[in-house]
Amino acid sequence: MSVTSPKTTAPSAAPGLRTGSLGTADISFFVVSAAAPLTVMAGVAPIAIALGGIGAPAGYLLAGLTLAVFAVGFTTMSRHVTGGGAFYAYITQGLGRPAGIGAALLAMIGYNGMEIGVYGLLGSATQDTVHALFGADIPWLPVSLAGLLLIWYGGFRSIDFGAKVLGVLLVAETGILVLLAGGVLLKGGAHGLSAASFAPDNVLVPGTAAVLAFAFAAFTGFESTVIYRREARDPDRTVPRATYIAVAFLGLFYAFTVWIAIQSFGDAAVVKAAGSDPAGLFFTAITTFVGGWAADLMHVLIVTSVIASLLAFHNAINRYGLALADEGVLPRAWGRVHPRHRSPYVAGAAQTVLGAAVVIGFWAAGADPYNQLLLWVNTPGMVGLMALQLLAALAVPFFFRRITHTEGVVRTVVAPVAATLLLAAAIWLVVTHIDLFTGASPLVNTLLIAVSPAVFVLGLALAQRLKRSRPEVYEKFGQ
Incomplete structure (x- = not known):
C-alpha cells in the first residue's frame, strides 16, 4: 500500500516595487515637481531680487552650475551602487557604515522636514487664493489635513x-510662467529689454551671497533621481539623464524667469517693487502684461504647485523608508509593498501619520502655518539635505579608490572634490543667512541649525549600538 504525499505549493514571493515603470521624463517630473518652480519663483525670487538687486538671475545660474558639478560624480557612482538607499548607500560605501547610518537618519529627517513643513504652505497658499478670488477667509488646518489625505492616496x-x-501639474505651473514671459517679451518689458542682470558690476555685489543662499535652497530635492533606480527603465542611463535634465532645467528656467520679472518692472524700479510688495510682484507683472484672469489662474496654480511638491517628496520618503526597512533598521512592516499598486504603502501610511501629528501639533500651539510650520520645519530639512549632498560628494573619491573601475579621473576625483568645496560654501551661505529663511530669533535659528548635526551624531551612536547588538544588520547595511 502506497501513500501519496499531499502536494505543497511554495509561497509566492512578496511583491516588490514595479520595475521598469519610469522613463527619463517620469523621473524628471518627480524631481522638478519637488522643487515647486512656480512657488519658488512667485514666493521667494522677489526676496532674492530685493536683497541682491538685478543681478539675482546670475545667482540661480551659479547654483545650477555647482550642482551640475556635483551630479558628475554622483551619477558616475550611481552606476556602481544599485540599491534603493540613495544618499546613505553612497555615503556608506564611500565613508563607512557609521557615516552611512548617520546619513540615513539625516535623510529621513531632511526629506520629512521638506515635506511636512510644506503642508503649512498648502494651508496658507489656499487661504490666500480663496481670499484673492472670492474675498472669503478659511481656516488653514482643514486644508492641510485634506492635503495629507490626498498625498497619501497619490x-x-x-x-x-x-x-x-x-x-x-508641472506643465501647468511652468506654463503660467512661460505665459508671463511671452507677454513681457512681446511687449518689450517695462522700458525695453536689458541684459544688465548678467553684467559683472551687478552680479559681484554684497547681496549676491544672500541670492546664492536662496538659489541653492530652490534646488532642494533634485538628487532624488537615484531613489527611483529600482523602478526605472535602463537605470544606468535613465537616472543620470534625469539628474542632468533636472539641474539644467531648474537652473536655466529659474534664471530666465527671474530675469523676466526684472524686465516687467525695469532695472531701475524692480528692486523697490520687490522690497515693498514681494508677495505681489509676480501677480502685478502678469496682470500688467497678460491680464487679471492670468493672475487669478496663477493663484490657483500655486496651490497645485505645492501639491505636486508634496507628492514628489512623499514618494521619495516612502522609498527611503522601504530601503531602511529592507536594511533592518526600520520595522520590517515598513518594507511591505502593495500587491496591486506595487507601492510602499505601509511606509506611506506611517509618513502620513507623522505629518498629521506635526501639523496638528503646530495648530494646537497656535502657530502660523507659513512663518512657523513651513519655515521652522522646512529649514532644518533643507540644511540636512544639503549636508547629505556634501557627504555624498565627499564619498565619491573614497569609493572609487577602493574598487577597480574604468571611470575617468575627472568624474571620480576632480568633479567630486570641486563639488565638496562648492557645497561646503553653499551650506555656509545658507547657515550665515538663516534669518532670511526663518525670520526667527537667534535662539530659534541656532536650534534649527543644530538639528542636522545632532541627528547625524545620533546616527553615529546608533551605528555603534547596531554593531554591538545586531552585528548581522550592521555588516549588511548599505550594501
Whole structure:
C-alpha cells in the first residue's frame, strides 16, 4: 500500500516595487515637481531680487552650475551602487557604515522636514487664493489635513500614476510662467529689454551671497533621481539623464524667469517693487502684461504647485523608508509593498501619520502655518539635505579608490572634490543667512541649525549600538 504525499505549493514571493515603470521624463517630473518652480519663483525670487538687486538671475545660474558639478560624480557612482538607499548607500560605501547610518537618519529627517513643513504652505497658499478670488477667509488646518489625505492616496497608487499626475501639474505651473514671459517679451518689458542682470558690476555685489543662499535652497530635492533606480527603465542611463535634465532645467528656467520679472518692472524700479510688495510682484507683472484672469489662474496654480511638491517628496520618503526597512533598521512592516499598486504603502501610511501629528501639533500651539510650520520645519530639512549632498560628494573619491573601475579621473576625483568645496560654501551661505529663511530669533535659528548635526551624531551612536547588538544588520547595511 502506497501513500501519496499531499502536494505543497511554495509561497509566492512578496511583491516588490514595479520595475521598469519610469522613463527619463517620469523621473524628471518627480524631481522638478519637488522643487515647486512656480512657488519658488512667485514666493521667494522677489526676496532674492530685493536683497541682491538685478543681478539675482546670475545667482540661480551659479547654483545650477555647482550642482551640475556635483551630479558628475554622483551619477558616475550611481552606476556602481544599485540599491534603493540613495544618499546613505553612497555615503556608506564611500565613508563607512557609521557615516552611512548617520546619513540615513539625516535623510529621513531632511526629506520629512521638506515635506511636512510644506503642508503649512498648502494651508496658507489656499487661504490666500480663496481670499484673492472670492474675498472669503478659511481656516488653514482643514486644508492641510485634506492635503495629507490626498498625498497619501497619490503615494498609495502606483508610481506611474504619480508620474502622470506630476507631469500634468508641472506643465501647468511652468506654463503660467512661460505665459508671463511671452507677454513681457512681446511687449518689450517695462522700458525695453536689458541684459544688465548678467553684467559683472551687478552680479559681484554684497547681496549676491544672500541670492546664492536662496538659489541653492530652490534646488532642494533634485538628487532624488537615484531613489527611483529600482523602478526605472535602463537605470544606468535613465537616472543620470534625469539628474542632468533636472539641474539644467531648474537652473536655466529659474534664471530666465527671474530675469523676466526684472524686465516687467525695469532695472531701475524692480528692486523697490520687490522690497515693498514681494508677495505681489509676480501677480502685478502678469496682470500688467497678460491680464487679471492670468493672475487669478496663477493663484490657483500655486496651490497645485505645492501639491505636486508634496507628492514628489512623499514618494521619495516612502522609498527611503522601504530601503531602511529592507536594511533592518526600520520595522520590517515598513518594507511591505502593495500587491496591486506595487507601492510602499505601509511606509506611506506611517509618513502620513507623522505629518498629521506635526501639523496638528503646530495648530494646537497656535502657530502660523507659513512663518512657523513651513519655515521652522522646512529649514532644518533643507540644511540636512544639503549636508547629505556634501557627504555624498565627499564619498565619491573614497569609493572609487577602493574598487577597480574604468571611470575617468575627472568624474571620480576632480568633479567630486570641486563639488565638496562648492557645497561646503553653499551650506555656509545658507547657515550665515538663516534669518532670511526663518525670520526667527537667534535662539530659534541656532536650534534649527543644530538639528542636522545632532541627528547625524545620533546616527553615529546608533551605528555603534547596531554593531554591538545586531552585528548581522550592521555588516549588511548599505550594501
